[in-house]
Amino acid sequence: MRGPETRTEIIGAADRLFYERGFEHTSFADIAEAVTIARGNFYYHFKSKDEILSAVIARRVAHTTALLERWARDNPTPRGRLSAFVGMLEVNGDAIMRYGCPVGTLTIELSKLLHGSRDQVVGLFDLFRDWLAEQFRALGRDADAQALALHLLMRSQGVATLYTAYRDRDFVIREMAMMESWIDEVAGTQPAATI
Amino acid sequence: MRGPETRTEIIGAADRLFYERGFEHTSFADIAEAVTIARGNFYYHFKSKDEILSAVIARRVAHTTALLERWARDNPTPRGRLSAFVGMLEVNGDAIMRYGCPVGTLTIELSKLLHGSRDQVVGLFDLFRDWLAEQFRALGRDADAQALALHLLMRSQGVATLYTAYRDRDFVIREMAMMESWIDEVAGTQPAATI
DNA sequence: GTCTATACGAAGATAGAC
């Protein structure tokens, strides 16, 4: 009777577990336990594990889109929006420290597995990249908006990985401040020296 | 009769496969096939898969140490040594594009698995970090050598991850040039603005 | 829609012959 809700619960639990334990290391038994349903009942909702992954990615696309819209709504200026992006490293700090970036780590795992859904996950990076580029364009950097967006995305990935490795919060705070300085430089009247 | 050699071959094959496919997704059968020995013969050399992992990490520590020594030998100046580090992104470009950074990706995987050897792998980061800090100190940045080292390490991780995601060589070339500019800024007489 | 029971294969690990 609660079919659609069970499906949604499965996707939610799978999303969390794929992030925390990795896609391969998450079994149906793990997900079933999290949702408290029988293992066999799974296949009424999904034909295979890959199908769950597709649903998880779709869910992440929806959530990311909503997140970017919220950031845009809460921050009227492009400069403030870029800070919202940088602030994510602190807001999600605990999770990143333990499990890394949800997008980066899944991309790497699926790349190594030669998994067909890899490109779909990279699409999540696209969402951030395009949104960031939009902000840089609004700051008058039309020519290199895309490159600037990738640079900021690159930094957030690097910080996330080293945060997971070293679990050093001071490092993250320091790097976030450097990212803000860099954005200020880019947003300034004269073009920045380093880019 | 070739016992020690077989052991070395196993470690070498495991090293490569752990990198390319991930630790969890590499089976004994995979390694056995690569070395062309029987699956069962494994346990004469190693008691468990974790023991192979330990041996692989030890091998990587030795190789990394040798690499850093070679870089120091081939490049007399600290500035040149830092470029050698940056150049790694291009030298190992194809592998990074497909499998990411060997250190970063294994750190993330073992972190998610809550694996006991995680800290040993982070020790590989330490080797690079300390070596880089040494170069920054030689450039007169005694006070923040460690932070500068972590910053460069962070950038290389970020570039590696986005290279695996987007497979865009131009992005890597561009980011490498930015890293060089940043190093020049740091190495210059006046302290850099962004750090 | 959800359950139990079960088939099937893969993977880690062991025993014992050569």
Added chain:
DNA sequence: GTCTATCTTCGTATAGAC
């Protein structure tokens, strides 16, 4: 030291009752 054979556990997936 290396082999074959085998045990056991786990994970994906299916069948069929309720």
